[in-house]
Amino acid sequence: MKSWSGYLFSETWKSIWRNKASSLLSAFTTGFALFLLGMSFLVSVNLRFIFSTVEQQMEIQAYLKKDISESETSKILEIVKNTGGVREVNYVSKEKALEELKAMFRDKASVLDTLGDENPLPASIRVRTEKVEDIPRVVGELKKIPGVVDVIYQEEVSRRLASVGRAIQIVSFGGVVIVGFVAVMVIGNSIRLTIYSRRHEISIMKLVGATDGFILGPFLLEGIVLGVLGSLVGSGFAAGLYVWIVQRVGSVLPFIPMLRLDFDVLCDMLGIVLVTGVMVGMAGSVFSLRRHLRI
């Protein structure tokens, strides 16, 4: 003889065990959906990390006209600093530019000898933006400033990065939605089998006056348990695959900055996956109960 919660848990466990095959299938399908979710979370966290790294390196260079005066320069600097999306502004004077050039060609001093005492380099302003997406707009703004003769930036790189990022997010979101939908169906089916195998018991429960909530309890819990099992499977695989990819990429393409899977990121992923798993599980059971129990 059991208390209510004892009843709830033992019934749930019994029915999962009784329908081992379909429970396993549900847990794995949900696991697959949640694996995709976990991966797409890790990918997007990573993209953000890569973006921000690249962004920090990505500079816009605005060259100033040759014979620019100091007051004009400071006016331009003021305008640039006040442009939206601009994070960092560095002024590079003619002299500084030359120094940098010399440093770059330290070993081949002869190349610079041909310049004589003349400094042919223009002064420039180096600008970094908050986000990659801001670059084209900031470039436009810079071009409009009088005194700025040319604006150079890595247009292709920034544009591609942004569109690749967007594409990956759309595709992975689509995948998550589709597989999530399948997971709801599969869990629903598992619950349906449980309802079928327990139909006799359910009819007696109704006969002796069990409330709908009491009858539903074990089924809802079963859905949730399947969802949680799926979450664990899914995040386990996602974390494993991710660690493997990071090692692979690290050894083959060491220049690509990738985020290590640290505790915080892992917790975030687990949290998102778990919450989604529970919701998928509940959705599956409610869907099935509505259809087959008319409660």
Add this chain to the structure above:
Amino acid sequence: MISLRDVSKTYSENVRALFRVNLEIRKGEFVFIVGPSGAGKSTLIKLLYREETPTTGQVIVFGKDLQKMRRREIPYLRRRIGVVFQDFRLLEDRTVEENVAFALEVTGTPWRDVKKRVAQVISMVGLKDRKDAYPRELSGGEQQRVAIARALVRNPDILLADEPSGNLDPHTSIEIFELLERANMYGTTVVVATHAQNIVDALRKRVVELRDGVIVRDVRRGAYGS
């Protein structure tokens, strides 16, 4: 306690199970519902615990019109009504004790109370020694006793039985009816649909006879046939 007012039940176009039935059953009564197969006995029983609702007319139990009752009130109606069937309807994977306790467990009774009450009712139906047996290890009569114990475990105000001896031999049937009478002596209102002619004749209770869904006879201290 139970009141049917001009009740008709039509399952489909031409299947008329009950037609303009009026019936009053008072607290503490013992009533037999008799009649040929298809007369509407089971339908009448089903109306009383709201397994079915009437097509027209009112079914009033405990002063409540069952048709107007909300869905979530139904469980509480059923907790006051015990029901027994011809086919026992026990759970095969549970022992006698567990089958009886089931009715209390699934209605959220604290388990301390469950244990005591289950023991009481099991000994009342005479199955104290078989409380750990599974239904398949019991005779038909014993299984029906378990079903009766489950129906009575909550001390219901009404006990409904639809051909409780339909699957039993005459001797065992008598024992089952003795249990129903016993419950009635403790104050439970009992309504039994049955074909057991000799028992109806012997017990001399109120008899309501149905034919083609119509009450053709309703007598105190009656017999199976008129």
